[in-house]
Amino acid sequence: MVSEVLEAVNPMEKGVYVDGTIGGGGHAAAILAASSPSGWLFGCDRDGDAVEAASARLREFAGRFELRRGDYADLAEWIAVGSCDGVVLDLGVSSAQLDRAERGFSFLRDGPLDMRMDRQQTTTAADLMMSLSAEELARIFWEYGGERDSRRLAKGIERERLSRPIRTTGELAGLIEKMSPRRGKKSHPATKVFQALRIAVNGEMSSLERGLAGAMKILKPGGRLAVITFHSLEDRMVKEFGRARARDYTFTGGVDVPELREPRAPELRLVTRKAIQPRRAELAENARSRSAQLRVMEKI
Numbered sequence: 001m002v003s004e005v006l007e008a009v010n011p012m013e014k015g016v017y018v019d020g021t022i023g024g025g026g027h028a029a030a031i032l033a034a035s036s037p038s039g040w041l042f043g044c045d046r047d048g049d050a051v052e053a054a055s056a057r058l059r060e061f062a063g064r065f066e067l068r069r070g071d072y073a074d075l076a077e078w079i080a081v082g083s084c085d086g087v088v089l090d091l092g093v094s095s096a097q098l099d100r101a102e103r104g105f106s107f108l109r110d111g112p113l114d115m116r117m118d119r120q121q122t123t124t125a126a127d128l129m130m131s132l133s134a135e136e137l138a139r140i141f142w143e144y145g146g147e148r149d150s151r152r153l154a155k156g157i158e159r160e161r162l163s164r165p166i167r168t169t170g171e172l173a174g175l176i177e178k179m180s181p182r183r184g185k186k187s188h189p190a191t192k193v194f195q196a197l198r199i200a201v202n203g204e205m206s207s208l209e210r211g212l213a214g215a216m217k218i219l220k221p222g223g224r225l226a227v228i229t230f231h232s233l234e235d236r237m238v239k240e241f242g243r244a245r246a247r248d249y250t251f252t253g254g255v256d257v258p259e260l261r262e263p264r265a266p267e268l269r270l271v272t273r274k275a276i277q278p279r280r281a282e283l284a285e286n287a288r289s290r291s292a293q294l295r296v297m298e299k300i
């Protein structure tokens with residue numbers, strides 16, 4: 001969704017932009033090109049390989065960017081408050097991560113059950129599979145994957161791991177397929193479990209919550225935040241974040257009762273009320289973009 005992102009942040013000469021999920025550097029290169037000759041970009045990624053790949057890709061823009069390995073949740077710890085014109089977060093995993101069997105993200109490629117974006121982190125997906133109780137696994141499968149059969153699958157995993165460890169993507173995908181045969185379904189029966197485990201291993205929901213707040217801090221008034229999500233859990237968090245801060249009142253107790261509203265100045269404006277979907281041409285080119293949703297907000 002490069003053209004949609006460019007439209008959202010509208011890069012300009014001398015502007016300061018942030019890509020919190022630099023990946024292979026595609027969005028970053030487009031932002032630097034569009035803000036030539038003097039736009040600046042800060043970028044980060046939790047994955048050291050991504051930072052390396054992006055540094056190589058951005059070589060032609062040397063002297064106009066700074067990249068760090070790190071969590072976008074911590075942007076406000078190294079980028080000055082109120083200094084940026086645009087922040088982009090393109091969540092989830094990259095094709096470079098999905099396509100490499102040894103990273104353990106894909107049920108289509110047999111490899112170690114790893115799933116860490118940051119390989120300096122110690123806990124892997126295999127560690128969670130082998131150490132969490134069936135109740136904890138079921139909660140993760142349900143909360144982060146929306147897997148309806150979460151309890152039964154978690155119990156089956158608990159039973160299986162008594163006789164042999166589950167240490168590879170192939171072993172986990174095979175076990176789930178055995179417990180939940182495809183029966184003509186298009187998607188692989190392990191899709192939701194793999195998504196849920198990945199979110200749990202990388203603490204993705206808590207990064208997103210902290211990352212949105214941090215992004216608002218580093219933006220200038222009038223600066224834009226563009227977030228691309230890939231599943232409904234993330235999209236809901238971004239949507240609710242935007243709506244809550246676009247209101248001119250707050251309320252306590254979790255329920256919006258008009259009599260209990262307290263007026264306050266809104267912090268942002270929703271640039272688009274609805275999420276933007278990828279164009280047809282992109283869908284044809286890139287199957288992964290099927291579930292992408294872009295939301296754009298502007299700091300007041």
Ligand SMILES: C[S@@+](CC[C@H](N)C(=O)[O-])C[C@H]1O[C@@H](n2cnc3c(N)ncnc32)[C@H](O)[C@@H]1O
Nearest residue numbers: 021023024025026027045046071072090094207
């Ligand atoms: C969809 S890819 C980004 C692709 C990128 N926009 C491009 O144009 O090449 C997502 C990237 O975000 C990174 N990532 C995910 N969560 C992160 C986090 N909390 N902090 C930093 N990077 C993160 C992943 O490691 C991955 O490289």
